[in-house]
Each structure stands twice: as structure tokens, then as C-alpha cells.
Amino acid sequence: MSKHKSLKKQREALCEDLLEAQFELQKANLGPVLLLVSGNDLAGKAELIYTFYEWLDNRYLNTRAFTLPQGIERKMPRLWRYWRSLPPAGTLGFYLGSWYHQPLIQLSRGRMSDTRFKSEMEQVTRFENQLAAEGVTLLKLWLHLDDDHAQHYPPREQQKQYDSLAMREWGEFSTTEYTKVREAAKRMSELTSTPIAPWIQVDSSDAEARDLYVGKLLLKAIKQKLQGKDAVPEEHDWQPSKSDRLEQLDYDHELKKDVYKRELEHYQHRLRDLARHPAFQKSSLLLVFEGADAAGKGGTIRRITHCLDPRMLRVHGTRAPTEEERSQPYLLRFWRRIPAPGKVVVLDRSYYGRVLVERIEGFCSDLRWQQAYGEINDFEAQLHKAGTLIIKFWLAITPEEQLSRFEDREKSPTKRYKLTDEDWRNRDKWSDYVNAMNDMVENTATPQAPWHVIPSTDKRYARIQALRIVCDTLQKRLKQS
Numbered sequence: 001m002s003k004h005k006s007l008k009k010q011r012e013a014l015c016e017d018l019l020e021a022q023f024e025l026q027k028a029n030l031g032p033v034l035l036l037v038s039g040n041d042l043a044g045k046a047e048l049i050y051t052f053y054e055w056l057d058n059r060y061l062n063t064r065a066f067t068l069p070q071g072i073e074r075k076m077p078r079l080w081r082y083w084r085s086l087p088p089a090g091t092l093g094f095y096l097g098s099w100y101h102q103p104l105i106q107l108s109r110g111r112m113s114d115t116r117f118k119s120e121m122e123q124v125t126r127f128e129n130q131l132a133a134e135g136v137t138l139l140k141l142w143l144h145l146d147d148d149h150a151q152h153y154p155p156r157e158q159q160k161q162y163d164s165l166a167m168r169e170w171g172e173f174s175t176t177e178y179t180k181v182r183e184a185a186k187r188m189s190e191l192t193s194t195p196i197a198p199w200i201q202v203d204s205s206d207a208e209a210r211d212l213y214v215g216k217l218l219l220k221a222i223k224q225k226l227q228g229k230d231a232v233p234e235e236h237d238w239q240p241s242k243s244d245r246l247e248q249l250d251y252d253h254e255l256k257k258d259v260y261k262r263e264l265e266h267y268q269h270r271l272r273d274l275a276r277h278p279a280f281q282k283s284s285l286l287l288v289f290e291g292a293d294a295a296g297k298g299g300t301i302r303r304i305t306h307c308l309d310p311r312m313l314r315v316h317g318t319r320a321p322t323e324e325e326r327s328q329p330y331l332l333r334f335w336r337r338i339p340a341p342g343k344v345v346v347l348d349r350s351y352y353g354r355v356l357v358e359r360i361e362g363f364c365s366d367l368r369w370q371q372a373y374g375e376i377n378d379f380e381a382q383l384h385k386a387g388t389l390i391i392k393f394w395l396a397i398t399p400e401e402q403l404s405r406f407e408d409r410e411k412s413p414t415k416r417y418k419l420t421d422e423d424w425r426n427r428d429k430w431s432d433y434v435n436a437m438n439d440m441v442e443n444t445a446t447p448q449a450p451w452h453v454i455p456s457t458d459k460r461y462a463r464i465q466a467l468r469i470v471c472d473t474l475q476k477r478l479k480q481s
Helices: 004-028 045-055 071-075 080-084 101-107 113-131 154-160 176-194 209-227 257-276 277-283 297-306 350-356 357-361 366-385 400-413 420-426 430-444 460-481
Strands: 031-038 063-064 092-096 139-142 199-203 282-289 311-317 342-349 390-398 451-455
Touching: 004 045, 004 209, 031 045, 045 063, 045 092, 045 209, 101 113, 101 176, 101 311, 113 176, 113 366, 139 176, 139 209, 154 430, 176 199, 199 209, 209 297, 257 297, 257 366, 257 460, 277 460, 282 297, 282 460, 297 311, 297 342, 297 390, 297 460, 350 357, 350 366, 350 430, 357 366, 357 430, 366 390, 366 430, 390 460, 400 420, 420 430, 451 460
Parallel strands: 031 092, 031 139, 063 092, 139 199, 282 342, 282 390, 311 342, 390 451
Antiparallel strands: none
């Protein structure tokens, strides 16, 4: 059999196997599987992707192409646009100019130090570990041509066919500049090739052999996913908190009604002025509210938002994830809600549900909620670096006060809707939530995003304390701008 016929037979068999695996992946709603395609611009990145569009069902394929950030992307955390671009479960995603593109460009052009590049790669590795732990499979491909092949491949007419900005990762680079890119890529591979997501160098001197090789890699990755053999991050040591912050609170704080009205008017006016300050347009504000059921989160949020321009404000009440959200990394829906510059976002319950209700109800494994502390800290650190001020509140009440409020709600026609069977079930797990809260505060209270634990037995006191903290913290930030 001739080489041509042999390759054709291999291609047909591979195509059939890939189609079957693709439909099984879609049916199982697993994934997605992401192929990061990088390397020499002349190595046929576009052709490789087009090949899979010829072989597979296009309905379940997604291609993302990234150049250097533009417009709003430059004002948001660096990984924001990549989080938002994640394709749905059961699909394949092709990434050109992935999260490696920007730091590689800067390093190869001498605009980034090796120390900073190493820091960026550490962040990327944490990002990839989280994706893998949440069921995302990564195939990182570096398409390689030696210098001799790069001079003659692909043919000129083929270059015209596939030459577009989206496919040309490096732009108009000289041979000398490509040498720097290869050096930067070698450093990148050293820092980010992990057992979960290693870099795979693909010889692209023969286009047909390249496509077959990558196709076999993809088929293997899908089969491993279907068999539940995905690589996941290793377990790590974790120790529970030995502190009980709720026992240390003074629940007897009270605020008289006339004092409350005066203080409320003062702080609302102050917050309104701070939010209108020109310097705030370069920042953003994220308010996170957690606490026991009936602790007064909604009432406190209303007193804060009452004085803000609705055009700059979004309040999100975090409910149980939908079926679609359950098939995605848990932080994705919160990456989609973070505030842009000049905006305020309030979360009535938040991503901390991973280490609270999901932990206690067994909706995720012990390993995943233990890993979530670091993932959340990384998420908040990225927001902070991009200019988002994060203020986190835990509103605390005693079990006795909660029972009293539940009974009042039950008797009230206008508040009865707030009380659910789940609220009563949660009361039976009070001590579990106390332990989870202490672990959460100990592991996620950072200088850039500390926790403010406020006794809320007296709602007026809690509301004024929260308003005061928001005003003081925001004023301090604006003075630093």
C-alpha cells in the first residue's frame, strides 16, 4: 500500500473515531476540552483548526482568537476575558493567542522581566489547575518548524488563504525576533508544563502527519475524560481553624432610632459623594455579604444601595447554580459579574458558597472546597490588582435571635415568602456553619480583602457599621488614587 493510501486510511479511521468520541462527550455533558494552539505562525495553526472543522460536527466546536487586550479588556483583570470565553461542557474549544500570548509577546520583546514573567506563569498554572479540577481538559500544543522548513512552508498561495490577523499570533516578526519567541517559549514550557497540562511540541514539517498526530492526542484526551481518568491536582495539607470568631462578638450593641436616622442620613450622603468622585471612575467596588439566614443582609444592602445611582449599580442574589452552571467551573458565573471601572456590584451571598453550603451539604468533594480557599484568594487578588476594592461582610446573629426572626416571618404575610424549608434545615447544622465560617475567615482574610464580622442582633447597628466601613474604606482608596 502506498504512503498516500495508508495516510488516507488512517485519516478516515481517525475521523470516524473522533466523531463518535465527540458525540459521546456531548451526550455525557463533560468537558470542555480545550486545545491551545500556539507556535510558529508558518506552522499551519489555521490549517490544523480547519481540519477539525472538516472532520467534526461544527455545532460543538468553538474557536477563540486573542490579540493583545483592547478597550475594556485593558481595564479588567488579565484572566477576565479568558474566563468569560470558556466554552460550554460537552464541546471542544480551540484557542489561538491564549492566556500565554500577552506575557510571551512582552517577554520576547524585552518588555517584561523574567521575574515578572515567572510570576505570570505561576498565576497561569494556578488557573489551569483550577480548570482541570473543575473538569476542563487542556491540550497545549506548540507547533514547531525548524529554520529550514520555516523558509519554505507553507506554500505562498496557502499563506494567502489562511493569512489573517486572528491566525497570525506574532504579527510581522523577523527571524531574529522569532528566535526570541522560541527562547521565551522554552522558558514558558519550563515553568508551566505540569502533569495536568504539559506542553506538547508538534512537528509541523508535514501537515498531514501533524494533523493525524494532533487528532490522536485529542481522541486520547476525550476517551480518558469519558472513562473518568482526567488528571487532577494533587491533595494538599489543610488544617481547620482553632478560633471561634462568633463567640468573641458582643451581641448587645444597640442603636437608638433617632441616632440611627441621623447616622443613616450622614453615611448615605457620604457614600453618594464618594461614588461620584472623579477618581472612582478608575476604580470599582465589590461588596460581598454573607451570614446566617435572617441575619439582615437584604436590609443592610438596601440601605447601602439606596443612595447610589442605579446606572452604576448591580445587585446579585446568589442562588443554587443552574444545571448549566453546575457543568461549569464554579467561579465562572462570578467572573461574569465583577464590576467594570466606575461601577458597584453587590453580592447577596457569593462565591463563598463553595466553602459554606457546598461544603456542608456535600455538593463538592472535601478536596475541592479545601482547594477553593486558594482559588478564591487568587480571584480576589486579580480583582484587587485591576483596581477593584473588595469589602466583605459576615452579619452574625445568635441561634436564639434567628429562631425569633423565623417565627416573626412565619406570622407576617409580607415576609412569609422569605422563609423556606431549607432555612429550617440549615438551623440543624448551625455548628457546621460556625466551623465553616471560622475556616473561611481564617483562610481568606487577606490585606487586600479582609473580612468584617458584624453582630446583627440589632439591625440598625449592623447597617450603620456596614455603611461606615464602606465609606471609610472607599475614602481611603480614593485618597491613594
